[in-house]
Amino acid sequence: MSRKKAKKLIIKTKLEIIPTTPFHFDSTIYKPGHFSTTDTEWIAGKRWQTTLWQEETLGLLFEDKGTLMKPKINLYVFSERKLTKDFLRSVRNEMVYRFNLDLDLKEFIDSFKHDLVLRACLKKLKGMRPMTHGSLYDYLVIAIVLQNAPVRRSVSMMQSLFENYGVLLRYDRKELYCMWKPEVMANVPEEELRKLKIGYRAKSLIRVSKPFARGEINEMELRKKSPEEQKKILLGLYGIGPQSVGYIMGDIFHHWDFLEHISPWEGKILSKIIFGTKIDRPVSEKKLLEFFEKYEKYKALAANYIWEDIFWKRKTQKIDWLEKEIRL
DNA sequence: CATCAGGGCCCTG
DNA sequence: CAGGGCCCTGAT
Numbered sequence: 001m002s003r004k005k006a007k008k009l010i011i012k013t014k015l016e017i018i019p020t021t022p023f024h025f026d027s028t029i030y031k032p033g034h035f036s037t038t039d040t041e042w043i044a045g046k047r048w049q050t051t052l053w054q055e056e057t058l059g060l061l062f063e064d065k066g067t068l069m070k071p072k073i074n075l076y077v078f079s080e081r082k083l084t085k086d087f088l089r090s091v092r093n094e095m096v097y098r099f100n101l102d103l104d105l106k107e108f109i110d111s112f113k114h115d116l117v118l119r120a121c122l123k124k125l126k127g128m129r130p131m132t133h134g135s136l137y138d139y140l141v142i143a144i145v146l147q148n149a150p151v152r153r154s155v156s157m158m159q160s161l162f163e164n165y166g167v168l169l170r171y172d173r174k175e176l177y178c179m180w181k182p183e184v185m186a187n188v189p190e191e192e193l194r195k196l197k198i199g200y201r202a203k204s205l206i207r208v209s210k211p212f213a214r215g216e217i218n219e220m221e222l223r224k225k226s227p228e229e230q231k232k233i234l235l236g237l238y239g240i241g242p243q244s245v246g247y248i249m250g251d252i253f254h255h256w257d258f259l260e261h262i263s264p265w266e267g268k269i270l271s272k273i274i275f276g277t278k279i280d281r282p283v284s285e286k287k288l289l290e291f292f293e294k295y296e297k298y299k300a301l302a303a304n305y306i307w308e309d310i311f312w313k314r315k316t317q318k319i320d321w322l323e324k325e326i327r328l
Numbered sequence: 329c330a331t332c333a334g335g336g337c338c339c340t341g
Numbered sequence: 342c343a344g345g346g347c348c349c350t351g352a353t
């Protein structure tokens with residue numbers, strides 16, 4: 001696949017964000033458990049991330065300029081043309097939402113800082129927020145390429161989708177792909193996608209893109225609806241089932257208590273960490289869900305802290321049993 | 329070489 | 342509500 005010519009984003013604007021405290025920059029801004037894609041790059045203290053926001057292809061750079069208790073982020077917005085104040089404000093607000101920079105963690109931390117399981121996680125990751133860098137549509141695309149595939153294959157599917165339908169951006173001496181507009185994907189013939197080795201997911205990708213292309217799903221409106229309504233609408237999308245919805249309810253809609261389902265591969269890992277079971281002898285899903293009951297309205301947030309903790313650990317030390325489970 | 333499961337979901341009976 | 346089939350890939 002030949003590389004596209006990159007679109008240059010020559011206008012650079014600096015915005016400032018003061019997150020709520022405590023704020024842990026790196027564990028919020030970067031998730032080692034997520035598979036890596038070419039729309040983003042991370043080094044300690046910095047994350048580059050492209051985004052399609054209100055039809056505008058943007059390059060973002062988040063820079064850590066603060067501390068745990070005195071946090072500050074410089075958010076640089078790179079664009080092709082000059083942006084209005086209102087537009088920039090909307091970008092800022094959206095990033096505060098997506099990265100949960102206004103989340104109040106105090107109650108959660110106070111309630112569980114002595115919890116046997118969470119104690120260690122909080123010690124290291126206190127101030128971390130769950131985060132998803134992109135829109136609901138971005139997330140649905142990722143959810144679809146994840147399905148029934150080893151991580152490695154998901155990565156290559158995502159890459160060929162970017163190469164064929166994404167927009168290559170050049171900013172801050174980086175070249176990164178940006179998400180395509182839903183209307184692009186909505187009109188791709190299924191055969192064309194299948195040639196990219198997307199497999200049967202091609203149908204889901206196209207069908208999920210259509211209501212977004214037609215403006216029938218408005219993410220901002222959806223955020224205001226009840227969890228029940230959100231769930232119903234998501235499950236109505238072809239190719240989106242309970243597992244994907246479980247992720248979306250937390251990551252996109254910020255329901256920290258939504259934990260209805262733990263998939264087998266996740267169950268194996270959590271069971272080992274929480275109950276010390278052998279990796280191939282996990283406790284039942286039911287027992288895991290019962291365990292998380294004690295975290296009440298923070299069930300999903302607690303699971304997220306445990307999850308991120310193990311993947312951060314994996315970055316610095318080798319965890320043999322985990323390597324086998326992830327199967328890169 | 330064949331077989332199989334993998335970070336699910338849809339459809340059928 | 343259980344179970345087969347689905348694209349493709351790399352592991353066995």
